[in-house]
Amino acid sequence: MPLSSAASSSSVVGLWSRANIPNVNATGVVCNIGLGFAWADNSRHISPCILLENLLSASSNGTASNWKLNSLSTGMYYTPPTSEKTLINTCACTWVAYNLISACTACQGYNDSIQSWPVYSAQCDVVTDIVLPTQRLPDSQDVAIPFWAATNPTQWYYQQFNISQAKAIAAQGREDLLPSGHGRDSPVVAIVGIVCGLGFAVLFGIGLYLFALIRQKDFCPKSTVSMILN
Numbered sequence: 001m002p003l004s005s006a007a008s009s010s011s012v013v014g015l016w017s018r019a020n021i022p023n024v025n026a027t028g029v030v031c032n033i034g035l036g037f038a039w040a041d042n043s044r045h046i047s048p049c050i051l052l053e054n055l056l057s058a059s060s061n062g063t064a065s066n067w068k069l070n071s072l073s074t075g076m077y078y079t080p081p082t083s084e085k086t087l088i089n090t091c092a093c094t095w096v097a098y099n100l101i102s103a104c105t106a107c108q109g110y111n112d113s114i115q116s117w118p119v120y121s122a123q124c125d126v127v128t129d130i131v132l133p134t135q136r137l138p139d140s141q142d143v144a145i146p147f148w149a150a151t152n153p154t155q156w157y158y159q160q161f162n163i164s165q166a167k168a169i170a171a172q173g174r175e176d177l178l179p180s181g182h183g184r185d186s187p188v189v190a191i192v193g194i195v196c197g198l199g200f201a202v203l204f205g206i207g208l209y210l211f212a213l214i215r216q217k218d219f220c221p222k223s224t225v226s227m228i229l230n
Helices: 048-059 087-092 095-107 163-170 187-219 222-229
Strands: 003-005 016-018 067-069 076-078
Touching (some): 048 087, 048 095, 087 095, 095 163
Antiparallel strands (some): 016 067
């Protein structure tokens, strides 16, 4: 996810850098306190910018201190993930990553640099509602996702992150979501519930079929059964 100039698409500057490489932005991005984005923090008061760093770092086999997000400046925006098959792109191609990077853009004071979801996800083969791969993410408040950040981006007005809508969701006071799906309101829990429900329905249907077949074998003439088997 490099940093590009909105005025010149040919001007590309590195966005992500490892902490052990000299970097003037090594402390990460700091939200402008005066803009009132405290609502966007998770329960541990971690800003969307730092939270995104933690999530992308954890999902790419790093630690929370390995990756840092560079600050924006006027006329700049965060470019979306590429189609390259990497863990960092897999994580970046999620609803959560899009919402966090959008909130991070806004909390720095650059609302005009927020991209729409269709533009952001254009090169993503698969998009998910939670950070992947989940098995690589620790159960920690450092990566606990604010409930608003798990919103399907297509639900924002014009499919673009909307501060007012996100703030209204945050005001509901829902608990954070853990990537492992342990949270009570976790989308993962809901998805698992649906999958399990469908699985039960399939098994129930198979059971009815077998029961009917057994009854047919018990009560139908053997010649009929023989014809079916043949």
